[in-house]
Amino acid sequence: AAPLPEVVGAVAGSCTGQQRPVLLGAVAECQTRPTYTKKEVDLAPQLADICDVEGFEEFLDKDAFAGSNAEVMSSADLCAVKQYCADKGYGGFAVWNDTAYFRPESAGACLANLVETSGVTFYINNNQSSTLAGDIKAVTYNLFWWNLYGIQGGLDGSASKIIAAANPDMLGCQECEDILRVLEEGGLSESYAAVSGPLALAMAYKVDVWESLGDGSEIVAEDQAGLYGSRGVQWMRLRRRSDERVVFFMNHHGPLPVNTGGATGGTATAENILNVISLNAEPDDAIILLGDFNAQASSETVMRLADTYPLVYSGVSFGGVDHFFSTLAVVSTENLGSGGSDHDALAVTFAS
Numbered sequence: 234a235a236p237l238p239e240v241v242g243a244v245a246g247s248c249t250g251q252q253r254p255v256l257l258g259a260v261a262e263c264q265t266r267p268t269y270t271k272k273e274v275d276l277a278p279q280l281a282d283i284c285d286v287e288g289f290e291e292f293l294d295k296d297a298f299a300g301s302n303a304e305v306m307s308s309a310d311l312c313a314v315k316q317y318c319a320d321k322g323y324g325g326f327a328v329w330n331d332t333a334y335f336r337p338e339s340a341g342a343c344l345a346n347l348v349e350t351s352g353v354t355f356y357i358n359n360n361q362s363s364t365l366a367g368d369i370k371a372v373t374y375n376l377f378w379w380n381l382y383g384i385q386g387g388l389d390g391s392a393s394k395i396i397a398a399a400n401p402d403m404l405g406c407q408e409c410e411d412i413l414r415v416l417e418e419g420g421l422s423e424s425y426a427a428v429s430g431p432l433a434l435a436m437a438y439k440v441d442v443w444e445s446l447g448d449g450s451e452i453v454a455e456d457q458a459g460l461y462g463s464r465g466v467q468w469m470r471l472r473r474r475s476d477e478r479v480v481f482f483m484n485h486h487g488p489l490p491v492n493t494g495g496a497t498g499g500t501a502t503a504e505n506i507l508n509v510i511s512l513n514a515e516p517d518d519a520i521i522l523l524g525d526f527n528a529q530a531s532s533e534t535v536m537r538l539a540d541t542y543p544l545v546y547s548g549v550s551f552g553g554v555d556h557f558f559s560t561l562a563v564v565s566t567e568n569l570g571s572g573g574s575d576h577d578a579l580a581v582t583f584a585s
Contacts, residue, residue, distance in 0.1 A: 286315040288360035289325075296327050296350035303337040318358050325357045339567055341398030345391075346570045368564055369480065369583045372401040373523040373555055375576035376415070378408045378433065391572040393419030399569055399580050402439050403471065405484030407525045407576075409435040430467035436484050438471055446470040446479065449513060453505035454488040455496040464488040464495060464502075466509055470518065478585055481514035485524035491554060492532040499533025507541055519585065522558040525576060529553050550576040557581045 303323055308314055314333045318326050324340040326333045329352060336343055340358050347355060376382070376392055396404060397419035404425075406412060412427045412435035421437070428436040430450045438445070448469035455463055468483040485506060488495025494502040506522070514520060520542055528534040529552050535544060538558055546566040548555035555576055557566075561583035569578035 286312055286319060288319070288358065289315050290357040290359055292347055292355045292357070294349060294351055294353065295347045295355045296329075296353045297325065297343040297346040297348065297355060298336050298338050299327070299350065301336055301338065303335045305335070306333050307331060308333040315356065315358075318356070319360045323358060325355060327353050327355050329353045339399075341395070341400065342567055342569050344398050345395040345572060367476075367585055369403075369519075369521075369561065369585045370399070370401045370580060371482070371521050371523060371557070371583070372396060372399050372404045372569070372578060372580045373407075373484070373525070373557065374404070374569075374578040375407040375486070375525040375550075375555065375574060376409050377574035377576065378410045380575070381573045382410070382414075385573055387414075387418065388573040390418035392574060392578070393417075393421070395569050395572045395578050397421055399567075399578070401580060402442060403469075403480070403482050403521070404437045405467075405482070405523050406435045406437075407484070407486040408433050412437060428467070428469055430465070430484070432463060432465045432486065434465060434467040434484055434486060436467060436469055436482065438469070438482075442475070443471040443473055443480075446472050447513075451505075451509045453485070453509065454494065454502040456489045457493060457496050460489050466506055466524075468509065468513060470514070473585075479515065479518045480585075481510065481518040481520050483510060483520075483522045483524075485522065485526060487525065487527035487534065487554070489527055491527050491551060492529055492534075494528065494532070494534050499528060499535075500537050503534045503537035506538065519583075520558070520560045521583070523556065523579075523581075525555050527551075527554050530556075546579065546581050548577050548579045555579055559583060561585060 308328045308331055318335060323335045324338045324343040326335045344357055393415050410433055412429055416422050416425050416427055416437060424439060425437040426440045428448050450465055450467040452463045452465045464487055466483055466485045470479060470481050472479050522542060526534055530547055542558040544556060545559050545563045546557040547553045564582040564584050567580040569580055571577050
């Protein structure tokens with residue numbers, strides 16, 4: 234008998250079209266190649282899912298904001314889930330047990346708050362726009378510098394990643410010893426200008442969107458005896474390059490103990506802050522005042538400030554001592570998480 238390869242080879246020359254040589258025992262013959270209909274190919278489970286929804290980033294064994302579900306749907310058709318998430322503008326979704334759980338928080342907040350969760354896959358919706366054209370996004374963040382950077386070593390730029398994901402127009406930081414480091418670790422050194430101030434206050438703004446018309450700082454309060462000393466405000470006037478809209482932006486870190494207003498009381502502290510604004514802002518400026526006021530919403534400091542500028546958003550840290558006041562209408566508010574600080578980063582998007 235001929236060797237098997239020779240048997241197949243001898244038959245191969247006589248096969249035509251869709252035929253191929255097939256060995257049956259010691260005999261070879263030509264058989265027609267199997268074909269598949271389009272329907273069968275489309276349904277073949279071994280083929281990769283073809284999906285034209287782009288801009289989603291996958292994180293295995295991760296979740297964010299577990300239990301905060303805007304909507305829930307089957308994840309059997311992952312492409313449809315992504316499309317729905319993109320259409321609705323959700324920050325992302327978690328998939329667990331063949332179910333998709335949509336998160337209403339922003340993509341940046343979801344990214345910053347991912348945690349290890351076995352069996353869950355999280356998808357970040359990077360299609361989500363942080364702001365619409367003309368909106369103004371501001372962030373306040375007490376960085377807890379002595380601990381987050383001094384003891385924890387910065388946690389691999391955790392705070393910077395939160396800021397970068399938020400992508401604000403302007404930023405006010407308290408307990409910030411090195412704003413240049415914060416920007417660099419977030420990859421923001423080229424796109425933001427830093428304004429370092431006294432008393433560990435710091436600000437930054439997007440240079441391609443805004444230009445500075447000036448900045449300054451003032452002491453506005455003192456802690457009660459035996460604590461940390463002077464407390465101040467830091468401000469800047471920014472003009473938007475596209476339409477010359479001017480914003481007076483002020484950053485504050487308030488006196489201790491909490492809710493006392495420091496050595497001179499809450500009303501005096503508020504009056505000092507308002508006086509700095511009146512001396513440096515122009516009548517047509519939009520006002521954004523933010524920071525860690527070391528004063529809750531019911532305090533004399535906050536109530537007096539709210540008599541002049543609406544209180545539009547407050548955090549929850551230490552009973553809610555981080556605040557935004559503004560003359561602008563609010564589009565959205567967001568708690569961005571702590572990133573290792575003892576305060577949460579907060580964001581407000583304003584209409585302008």
